[in-house]
Amino acid sequence: MNNEIATLTSARVTNRQDWNESLFSLTVHSPGTKYKAGQFTKLGMFDDKGELIRRAYSIINHPDEHEKTGDLEFLIVTDPEGSLSPLLHSLRTGDDVLIGLEGAGFMTLDEIPLDARDLWLVSSGTAIGPFLAMLNDRKIGYRFNHLVLVHAVRHASDLVYQKEINQLLQQYPGKFKYVPIVSREQTSGALSGRIPQLLKSGELENTACLQLNKKESFIYLCGNPEMVKDTSNSLKLMGLQKHLRKKTGQFSSENYW
Ligand SMILES: Cc1cc2nc3c(=O)[nH]c(=O)nc-3n(C[C@H](O)[C@H](O)[C@H](O)COP(=O)(O)OP(=O)(O)OC[C@H]3O[C@@H](n4cnc5c(N)ncnc54)[C@H](O)[C@@H]3O)c2cc1C
Ligand SMILES: NC(=O)c1ccc[n+]([C@@H]2O[C@H](COP(=O)([O-])OP(=O)(O)OC[C@H]3O[C@@H](n4cnc5c(N)ncnc54)[C@H](OP(=O)(O)O)[C@@H]3O)[C@@H](O)[C@H]2O)c1
Incomplete structure (x- = not known):
């Protein structure tokens, strides 16, 4: 396993909400992710060439709520020219996505x-x-x-x-x-x-x-x-x-x- 994948874990999408044609929220079940309110973690997927693409996404729900449910929620906008956001936009409830186990960032x-x-x-x-x-x-x-x-x-x-x-x-x-x-x-x-x-x-x-x-x-x-x-x-x-x-x-x- 390469280092990049080792820092991510596979997790299930448990909910998806579409706000408009390019803006959506994904809920991902990842009880092991540790973070503070205001931090982000990584989401990752493999593209059609088998290459892992991972980017930062801020977590919307408070750690106290995550403690109870194990769920993390993300608000994402699709850039049709982008590499990862269109792949995330294709995810549905029940699909799997790679997710970071650590929160990062100093905006807390x-x-x-x-x-x-x-x-x-x-x-x-x-x-x-x-x-x-x-x-x-x-x-x-x-x-x-x-x-x-x-x-x-x-x-x-x-x-x-x-x-x-x-x-x-x-x-x-x-x-x-x-x-x-x-x-x-x-x-x-x-x-x-x-x-x-x-x-x-x-x-x-x-x-x-x-x-x-x-x-x-x-x-x-x-x-x-x-x-x-x-x-x-x-x-x-x-x-x-x-x-x-x-x-x-x-x-x-x-x-x-
Ligand atoms: C600390 C941090 C937190 C982030 N949190 C979020 C988040 O919660 N939700 C989210 O959708 N994105 C977030 N991003 C941006 C995200 O990491 C990706 O860069 C974004 O989804 C585009 O990835 P891509 O592979 O599709 O596009 P790429 O191929 O990487 O192309 C990137 C281009 O997309 C545009 N872009 C990137 N992010 C955004 C955005 N959020 N809104 C509008 N235009 C954008 C810019 O023009 C940029 O040049 C965050 C980035 C950082 C650094
Ligand atoms: N939001 C959508 O409806 C939509 C639809 C299709 C695709 N997308 C994708 O999403 C990306 C943009 O997403 P977004 O609309 O969430 O973000 P955005 O382009 O950053 O726009 C969000 C807000 O920031 C403002 N803004 C931009 N530059 C600014 C500056 N220099 N100073 C102050 N305010 C500034 C914008 O005003 P202005 O309007 O004046 O620029 C807008 O009100 C695009 O690259 C596109 O790929 C979005």
């Missing part, structure tokens, strides 16, 4: 400076996933005064997990704010445009009913690397700094490609 709650009081979780596309895992952490309600989930997508049909988001709104009334942004069509109840411009104009803060500030805010950015870069620049213009383990700042990020 324990990396956030202890004095941060307002947590802004800013995502594009499928990168809402790791934030849903974090928002289901039992400690999050008393650790933070405010929780803001920003989800920027192309189309209204990409605004996934509405049921879970409504549950969070009920669980944390006045504390949790959800700010959906749709860029390629007008959608009632969602902002229009892109995150960096909506930050610059003040519209994003107005909608969240919360101001970003150096003392209380911490922002995680996740998803499209161009979104991460442009949003980081907007935050810097607002006087906020990138967080490093050696030097405390107000924002940190994870790129999806």
Whole structure:
């Protein structure tokens, strides 16, 4: 067995949900995978030449839930030009897929400076996933005064997990704010445009009913690397700094490609 395969294990797909023609969620039974909320693991499949292709995918459900069910949930978008995502898109309940046994990544709650009081979780596309895992952490309600989930997508049909988001709104009334942004069509109840411009104009803060500030805010950015870069620049213009383990700042990020 080569090293790459040795770090993966075979697991059964136990559920599949299609949100639109390219966006879907897969649930995979993998009780042995160890991870923290916000982390990703690898999914792998063999292509038609027999070559193993594996990529990183964030885990949507909280480790406490995984402990009970052994299931891991992933939100995936198919890139028709891509190597692995079309193969994952072909999976059905009962099929097998290779999966990592370890979570990885530093976008977790324990990396956030202890004095941060307002947590802004800013995502594009499928990168809402790791934030849903974090928002289901039992400690999050008393650790933070405010929780803001920003989800920027192309189309209204990409605004996934509405049921879970409504549950969070009920669980944390006045504390949790959800700010959906749709860029390629007008959608009632969602902002229009892109995150960096909506930050610059003040519209994003107005909608969240919360101001970003150096003392209380911490922002995680996740998803499209161009979104991460442009949003980081907007935050810097607002006087906020990138967080490093050696030097405390107000924002940190994870790129999806
Ligand atoms: C830390 C991390 C976590 C990730 N988590 C997820 C996840 O939860 N869900 C998910 O769908 N993908 C996620 N990805 C991306 C994933 O690993 C693959 O890169 C993606 O599925 C494309 O693989 P592919 O083999 O089909 O395409 P490739 O042949 O590798 O082509 C990659 C191209 O696809 C585009 N692309 C890659 N990922 C995305 C994406 N998520 N949304 C839009 N365009 C994309 C980019 O243009 C990129 O150049 C994550 C990546 C990283 C690094
Ligand atoms: N989502 C779909 O309907 C769909 C359909 C078919 C295939 N796909 C596949 O999925 C991939 C894209 O998936 P996706 O829609 O989840 O992700 P995406 O292209 O990253 O778009 C998500 C959001 O990020 C925004 N964005 C892009 N660049 C930005 C920047 N520099 N600054 C700020 N915001 C930025 C987009 O705005 P803009 O709209 O202004 O770019 C959009 O609102 C494509 O490569 C394609 O292969 C997606």
